[in-house]
Amino acid sequence: MIHFSQSLTRLIGELKKLPGVGERTALRLAFHILKSPRLGKDLAESLLEVHAGVRFCSVCFGITEEDPCCICSGERDETVICVVEEPQDLLAVERSGAFSGRYHVLHGALSPLSGVMPADLKIAELLRRLEGSSIREIVLATNFSVEGEATALYLGGLIKPLGIKVTRLARGMPIGGDLEYVDSATVQKALEGRNEL
């Protein structure tokens, strides 16, 4: 490989860490940024801002600027919680408009293979939310991947003994599909047809 200046090499290296970005894309992005100083400055500022201004809600662990987030503090059905893997999954369910309860973001799925164990997810936090609450139903909306399915089963095993109804999104979704990429109508149907676990 040709050696660029050190700062350019660093930029390429950092870009390559982003999901879906390989050597060639990183190179293209880096040169694009290099050629437009304005974009570089705006991008750098927004990157710093996002970490200073945005954080995770202390109740549901979704993305928010104020804590608790507008969903946790707003007028919603308090008896149902929809559990998702990632903050972007919360947005996918929200976009469908078919759910009026509250959320809980796990920040991942169980994957012993990649070293993700129950303690690495916001599971203990979810169980604490259930203690002495008025919650009647938990909707498990983890992905339909191997890991997402195992996580749903695991949570079902923990929550059902508490006397709370546990449901799982209907399998109207593409197999192995990430909730994030599924269109709103499909999410809506999956929510309507959810089954008791």
Added chain:
Amino acid sequence: MKLDTIQIRSFRNIREAELSFSDRFNIIVGKNAQGKTNLLESIFLLGTMKSFRMGRNGDLITYGSTSSLIKGRGFRGSVSREIALSIMESGKKAFIDGKPVVRPSDFFGNLNMVVFSPEDIAMVRGLPEVRRRYLDRAVFSGDTGYLSIHHEYCRTLKNRNALLKLGERDGLDAWTERLADTGARLMVKRESFTDEICGLLGEFYRRIAGAGEEALIRYRSRADTPDRSVAALARSLRDTLEKRIPEELRRGTTLTGPHRDDLECLLNNRPLSHHASQGEQRSFVLALKMAEIEYLKRRWGNPPLLLLDDMTSELDRDRNGNFMRFLREKDMQVFITTTGLDNIHLSGIRNYSTFPVHDGRVFTEVAHV
């Protein structure tokens, strides 16, 4: 669909080749290590996206190139179709009629094929994993949905094994249940394939070896419940798994499941591996291949392409002739590699093309009449 033409660039030792095939017999002839099997492998890749040899993508690309391209053309009904596969170190990309294939299921089922290689002969004597590999490939060629279940099972198994290796019980029940569930779906598909092909095997074996001989295959698993439904098998598998958890934690691996199952080959009710002569074993595998071809023909409406890798050295004169007669009766497109034309029983076969291969270059000798 049959393969009318192929275009190859930078694939193993073949830098460039453009060939038109006969719709019946194509004989690829050359000394060893000239590139015969590479040509056969490129055809296999067009049908399955996988190689029948072990190795990484990088091994497929000609030394000094960054990518390989394999492009095949044929007709599906009256519509022409082009299937292309581009291989890079980082992965493979498939195109149908110039459009990138997004879902694997759109790719599979276009070019159906069966390979017959010396490894298949070794199968009856080999380790169970060789027979499982055969079974997985065979089930998949008739049921493309098998791939995603197989993939799901392997991934679940790896996760469960990772947990067992850590000696961790928290979460194990969930992975056990998932494994039993996917495992049961996998077993049902394997069993229904085995059942269906078993009758055909017996028929073809009698045709080769004479009446009164009984050849059969049986899927062997530890889930011994009379009810072979997915639900019943999952229950049985889960029970067995749960019983062995202490032992599994000690050994750090999953001890029961379809990844441990076997395909039992029996001749007159005795295991083929111990009680049959080498000749009987060969006839058995030959009959099994014929059964597989017949099964796929019924499944897809037309016969698969047959890829014969260096088989003539494995079969004696009688079995060879027998097999060629079978192929002649079916309207099949066949690709054969051999070190010499004399090894093949071409008597009665009028429509064939020969492709001499020398040092990665492929030549064409036009069909004989």
